[in-house]
Amino acid sequence: IYGYGFYVWRAKFNAISAKILLIVSSSTLMVTIMFSLIYSYGNLKHVMTITIAQMVWIHGVVNGIGVALPAFVGWMIEKSVPNYKYYGKPMSKLRGNVAIGEAFLYSGNLVGSKEYNGLVDQITDFHSESFDVTKVPLSMIHFYENTAEYELQSNIKWTRWFRPFALCYEKMSKRVEQIHLGMGGN
Incomplete structure (x- = not known):
């Protein structure tokens, strides 16, 4: 202190x-x-x-x-500013309301005809003085550039003390339509 x-x-x-x-x-x-x-x-x-x-x-x-x-x-x-160097990439201006699921993208005319394979087109676009792309493992680069080839699987098991909070989280995540893990299982 x-x-x-x-x-x-x-x-x-x-x-x-x-x-x-x-x-x-x-x-x-x-x-x-x-x-x-x-x-x-x-x-x-x-x-x-x-x-x-x-x-x-x-x-x-x-x-x-x-x-x-x-x-x-x-x-x-x-209103302190972060002490890290901003790498100059644009930030999303999208702001949602209650639900941010697939319908949100269509309601805001945010879905075009172009399909994307990954979260980024090329990881090299992010190369800067503070981010050296050559130090990123190839498996990570492949994931970010080819995300569509991956499938997320999870087996959720909440610890006993967290279950009451998990119940609240389950209701909220189902409504918001973001990372809905549920109470357990696959």
């Missing part, structure tokens, strides 16, 4: 208001952690330093208003 606080003080931000809010947040967190250490020390030595009511107030109210809220607003203001 103190390392994070140090990092926030030293890091460069796009917006000064975001930096101020994040400094307030991390500094407040460091102070409240110090109070918890004082409380723990008092319990260890059987000496009343800070009461449990004070600790509840410090960790509930102060962390909520002084840590979480400024951090949330600060990161919303910052």
